[in-house]
Amino acid sequence: MQAGLEARKILDSLDLSLEERKGLASPIDGSAMPGLADSDAKAVDAAIAASARAFPAWRDTPAPVRGELVRRLGEVLRANKDALGKLVTLESGKPLSEGLGEVQEMIDICDFAVGLSRQLYGLTIASERPGHHMRELWHPLGPVGIISAFNFPVAVWAWNAALALVCGDPVLWKPSEKTPLSAFAAESLLQKAVTDFGRAPVGLSALLIGGASVGEALTRDARVPLVSATGSTRMGRAVGTAVAARFGRSLLELGGNAATIVAPSADLDLAVRAIAFGAAGTSGQRCTTLRRLIVHESVYEPLVKRLKAAFSSITIGDPREPGNLIGPLIDGHALDGMKHALQAAGAQGGTVWGGEVQQGLYVRPAIVEMPGQSEIVREETFAPILYVLRYSGFDDAIALLRNVPQGLSSSALTTDLREAELFLSARGSDCGIANINMGPSGAEIGGAFGGEKETGGGRESGSDAWKAYMRRQTQSINYGRELPLAQGVKFDL
Ligand code: UN1
Numbered sequence: 001m002q003a004g005l006e007a008r009k010i011l012d013s014l015d016l017s018l019e020e021r022k023g024l025a026s027p028i029d030g031s032a033m034p035g036l037a038d039s040d041a042k043a044v045d046a047a048i049a050a051s052a053r054a055f056p057a058w059r060d061t062p063a064p065v066r067g068e069l070v071r072r073l074g075e076v077l078r079a080n081k082d083a084l085g086k087l088v089t090l091e092s093g094k095p096l097s098e099g100l101g102e103v104q105e106m107i108d109i110c111d112f113a114v115g116l117s118r119q120l121y122g123l124t125i126a127s128e129r130p131g132h133h134m135r136e137l138w139h140p141l142g143p144v145g146i147i148s149a150f151n152f153p154v155a156v157w158a159w160n161a162a163l164a165l166v167c168g169d170p171v172l173w174k175p176s177e178k179t180p181l182s183a184f185a186a187e188s189l190l191q192k193a194v195t196d197f198g199r200a201p202v203g204l205s206a207l208l209i210g211g212a213s214v215g216e217a218l219t220r221d222a223r224v225p226l227v228s229a230t231g232s233t234r235m236g237r238a239v240g241t242a243v244a245a246r247f248g249r250s251l252l253e254l255g256g257n258a259a260t261i262v263a264p265s266a267d268l269d270l271a272v273r274a275i276a277f278g279a280a281g282t283s284g285q286r287c288t289t290l291r292r293l294i295v296h297e298s299v300y301e302p303l304v305k306r307l308k309a310a311f312s313s314i315t316i317g318d319p320r321e322p323g324n325l326i327g328p329l330i331d332g333h334a335l336d337g338m339k340h341a342l343q344a345a346g347a348q349g350g351t352v353w354g355g356e357v358q359q360g361l362y363v364r365p366a367i368v369e370m371p372g373q374s375e376i377v378r379e380e381t382f383a384p385i386l387y388v389l390r391y392s393g394f395d396d397a398i399a400l401l402r403n404v405p406q407g408l409s410s411s412a413l414t415t416d417l418r419e420a421e422l423f424l425s426a427r428g429s430d431c432g433i434a435n436i437n438m439g440p441s442g443a444e445i446g447g448a449f450g451g452e453k454e455t456g457g458g459r460e461s462g463s464d465a466w467k468a469y470m471r472r473q474t475q476s477i478n479y480g481r482e483l484p485l486a487q488g489v490k491f492d493l
Contacts, residue, residue: 007090014185027361047203051204072196074111077103087185095319109155116166123136130482148173154183215239250458263419278442341379341385345377349374367388394422432455447462
């Protein structure tokens with residue numbers, strides 16, 4: 001069945017009948033997806049106003065009760081996992097197992113957030129003053145703007161929304177222009193949970209469909225104290241500076257350009273599988289995708305040979321077919337970007353293997369052997385291109401790994417304890433994520449997710465990432481009858 005028709009059927013099955021409007025071409029077969037109307041400036045302003053109005057009531061709802069809404073969202077997602085996962089596949093072109101995995105990631109973060117709703121812990125602090133105590137309390141922050149990317153069209157929203165909601169914050173979501181339908185379906189599932197829950201204020205959550213102007217409205221508006229944005233470094237720079245100019249907070253998850261070091265002691269069977277999934281999985285369109293492989297000279301030739309064989313065996317085609325490991329690129333722009341990068345790599349001394357277009361937006365992942373970490377290698381191209389570099393000393397490998405502007409994810413394949421620990425030490429990887437004996441992509445939700453340098457410094461998802469969605473208050477309480485001043489200061493009237 002044409003992808004566009006199948007998408008409409010799924011939306012119907014979710015009771016989301018759309019009016020006849022032609023949307024984007026599905027990356028799977030070019031058929032027209034159902035279209036959604038853009039939110040105009042007035043609608044965006046009204047949604048922000050409604051979310052600001054919803055805030056006091058949600059703030060005053062006890063956190064474990066807020067958790068109950070997120071628990072219901074998790075249940076609605078469980079019940080609709082197949083439909084939403086399929087829609088993600090139809091719209092983004094990722095294989096169905098990954099579309100379903102993405103919804104699982106949403107369910108997982110809901111579970112995490114429900115537990116968190118009873119654990120928004122602050123500290124108690126010993127006071128230097130007699131008859132005093134001190135503590136830190138975390139308060140809700142206000143409406144959170146979420147700007148998400150096409151490659152994880154719903155999971156990254158869920159990371160943000162599930163945490164923001166238990167933290168007492170309304171959410172305003174601008175999804176990627178490339179994947180509005182998955183967002184529309186996910187938002188409607190949240191609305192269903194809101195209806196079942198019955199105690200949420202009007203305006204608690206909104207979906208804003210449209211392009212850069214919608215994102216700009218969120219970044220400029222002082223009623224939105226936090227903007228969490230996932231996407232390109234260029235977009236993040238614009239968001240970060242605009243939000244900073246009004247002293248708002250931003251949480252940025254931008255370019256990746258991940259690297260993996262393959263040491264002489266690496267288990268090569270495991271390495272081939274980890275590298276193939278890391279570099280070619282999701283057609284190279286994760287921000288954690290492995291793009292730079294740094295291989296010890298002693299294993300370089302056999303590994304590259306095995307990687308070429310493995311990449312040749314990757315089945316490429318309709319992502320709805322269970323046998324296909326990778327689907328298409330998202331659009332012609334992504335394909336042009338890949339072609340441009342391969343040309344540039346050739347011009348910078350690289351030897352290109354693979355990378356051919358099979359048909360439409362389906363491409364064979366490329367392996368490019370590079371003489372050094374040239375300009376094109378230091379840039380992130382959102383496509384399945386694996387640059388391979390050679391090293392002789394482990395310190396040199398780490399230096400190569402670090403010598404790029406981005407700092408999201410990294411890994412080392414080694415069974416040498418000293419190398420592994422060095423890689424994980426302050427002298428090792430400079431990324432937000434560092435793995436041993438696995439690839440750099442496919443993180444679980446329990447850890448904090450994000451990276452350093454041009455990746456933007458934000459942390460989402462697990463661990464204590466929730467703190468970004470709240471404001472911290474330091475409280476001092478005097479339960480005595482004297483008024484001692486800190487630092488022994490005297491001010492006796
Ligand atoms: C992204 O590409 O923006 O770690 C998120 C991973 C996924 C999330 C990627 N869990 O690859």
